[in-house]
Amino acid sequence: MPNSMTPDHNDSANSSKHLWHGRFTEAPADSLMAFTASIGFDVRLWRDDIAGSTAHAEMLGATGVLPRVDVDAIVAALRQVESEFVAGSFVFVASDEDIHTAIERRVTEIAGPAGAKLHTARSRNDQVATALRLFAKRELTATARRTLALIDVLDRRADDAGEAYLPGYTHLQRAQPVLLSHHLRAHAWALVRDVDRLLDAVARLDVSPLGAGALAGTSLPIDPRESQKRLGFARVFANSLDAVSDRDFVAEGLFALAMVGLHLSRMGEEWVLWTTEEFGFASLSDRHATGSSMLPQKKNADIAELARGKAGRLVGNLTGLLTTMKGLPLAYNRDLQEDKEPFFDSLDQVNRGLDALAEMIAAASFNTDAMRVAADAPAAVATDIAEWLVARGMPFRQAHAKVGELVSRSLAGNTPLVDLVRADADLGADAAALFAPGVAVQRRASHGAAGPLAAVAQRDELRRTVAALVARLA
Numbered sequence: 001m002p003n004s005m006t007p008d009h010n011d012s013a014n015s016s017k018h019l020w021h022g023r024f025t026e027a028p029a030d031s032l033m034a035f036t037a038s039i040g041f042d043v044r045l046w047r048d049d050i051a052g053s054t055a056h057a058e059m060l061g062a063t064g065v066l067p068r069v070d071v072d073a074i075v076a077a078l079r080q081v082e083s084e085f086v087a088g089s090f091v092f093v094a095s096d097e098d099i100h101t102a103i104e105r106r107v108t109e110i111a112g113p114a115g116a117k118l119h120t121a122r123s124r125n126d127q128v129a130t131a132l133r134l135f136a137k138r139e140l141t142a143t144a145r146r147t148l149a150l151i152d153v154l155d156r157r158a159d160d161a162g163e164a165y166l167p168g169y170t171h172l173q174r175a176q177p178v179l180l181s182h183h184l185r186a187h188a189w190a191l192v193r194d195v196d197r198l199l200d201a202v203a204r205l206d207v208s209p210l211g212a213g214a215l216a217g218t219s220l221p222i223d224p225r226e227s228q229k230r231l232g233f234a235r236v237f238a239n240s241l242d243a244v245s246d247r248d249f250v251a252e253g254l255f256a257l258a259m260v261g262l263h264l265s266r267m268g269e270e271w272v273l274w275t276t277e278e279f280g281f282a283s284l285s286d287r288h289a290t291g292s293s294m295l296p297q298k299k300n301a302d303i304a305e306l307a308r309g310k311a312g313r314l315v316g317n318l319t320g321l322l323t324t325m326k327g328l329p330l331a332y333n334r335d336l337q338e339d340k341e342p343f344f345d346s347l348d349q350v351n352r353g354l355d356a357l358a359e360m361i362a363a364a365s366f367n368t369d370a371m372r373v374a375a376d377a378p379a380a381v382a383t384d385i386a387e388w389l390v391a392r393g394m395p396f397r398q399a400h401a402k403v404g405e406l407v408s409r410s411l412a413g414n415t416p417l418v419d420l421v422r423a424d425a426d427l428g429a430d431a432a433a434l435f436a437p438g439v440a441v442q443r444r445a446s447h448g449a450a451g452p453l454a455a456v457a458q459r460d461e462l463r464r465t466v467a468a469l470v471a472r473l474a
């Protein structure tokens with residue numbers, strides 16, 4: 001970025017006038033500006049501030065609060081400011097404490113006396129809430145799209161996996177075999193809920209706060225519905241105090257993002273395990289793994305580790321804002337400026353994590369032989385033997401105890417479990433046949449279960465659910 005696009009307040013020199021210069025005889029201290037200015041991060045809202053300011057000016061024209069000629073001058077100046085941002089040529093001055101101040105200052109430079117009327121019946125309090133809601137609407141929707149892209153990768157890898165199976169785990173101990181496609185789609189379902197949650201948050205925040213003023217509205221004959229419609233918000237605020245002080249939507253966005261991040265962290269942990277020599281279930285493409293500076297043999301799953309690690313800051317961003325909001329009296333307090341950095345950070349981190357994991361998983365290869373060998377371990381068949389007895393009339397508790405005893409005898413006497421099953425009067429050769437490789441996973445056929453018979457229905461349901469989410473996004 002050119003220097004003009006990187007506002008920095010540590011260079012002092014309070015050249016131009018501040019918004020509140022009428023009431024004050026002295027310019028703000030450098031220490032105040034250094035501590036309280038938000039331009040270093042809220043510059044990101046420039047597009048949304050211009051949209052909010054344009055709608056506000058048009059509303060002032062439509063209601064007759066401002067003459068058309070002033071509105072035209074303001075809107076033309078806002079367009080010029082927009083092109084300056086697009087071109088990277090917008091020049092900040094030291095008194096630009098935030099993006100809203102900077103844009104209004106520049107509009108006034110361009111439009112002269114008409115520019116000085118832009119802030120009529122408006123406060124930075126409703127202005128900043130408006131810009132942040134516009135930003136949140138767009139960005140949370142974009143993250144929902146990215147989440148759908150990862151779901152798509154998981155779904156496609158699940159299709160590729162065919163009838164490959166691996167051990168399913170409980171307590172990280174091998175429990176029962178599951179199809180690899182079933183395992184991959186389990187994560188897809190969690191992400192489906194995340195998309196749903198992000199879109200719910202977007203629907204709830206779709207309210208225009210513009211026209212609430214500083215806190216109490218205005219004596220001028222404005223029409224907040226007019227600016228609401230121009231901005232494409234679904235609803236208009238009902239209470240001016242609430243409109244300027246509500247940051248629930250940021251907290252909710254941060255929660256939805258943290259939840260995505262938690263899901264990515266759980267996937268990340270599995271990929272870390274799967275790509276170890278101990279598991280050996282998967283290997284990463286060279287492009288999505290890192291080497292060691294000292295150990296030449298190493299190939300590390302850094303994307304997966306950071307997917308796990310970054311969950312910490314996502315939860316921190318959420319709890320940080322909740323703590324800032326706690327106990328704040330109505331209405332606007334400067335504390336609320338602390339909403340932006342955590343929100344921007346969580347969006348950036350989750351977006352990058354979604355992209356990186358999607359690519360890593362798309363390019364990874366599965367070692368389905370290693371998965372099969374691990375899943376065909378005889379102990380994984382124990383439940384099927386008990387269920388085989390249940391199907392022949394034995395109460396489950398009794399069957400469980402009987403098979404448990406066989407497992408214990410197998411371990412104590414170093415006898416294969418299959419031999420004990422074959423020799424048992426209640427079991428025999430038919431039950432022993434369940435130990436044949438690949439049989440156990442075939443038998444997981446109940447609704448939503450891990451075997452191939454249930455897999456097709458689940459895949460279809462996932463695709464229907466995703467199609468409905470895509471329709472909501474359109």
Ligand code: ARG
Nearest residue numbers: 038098124125128334336337
């Ligand atoms: N940069 C401020 C924020 O993000 C703008 C609002 C300042 N309002 C005020 N009354 N000081 O919250």
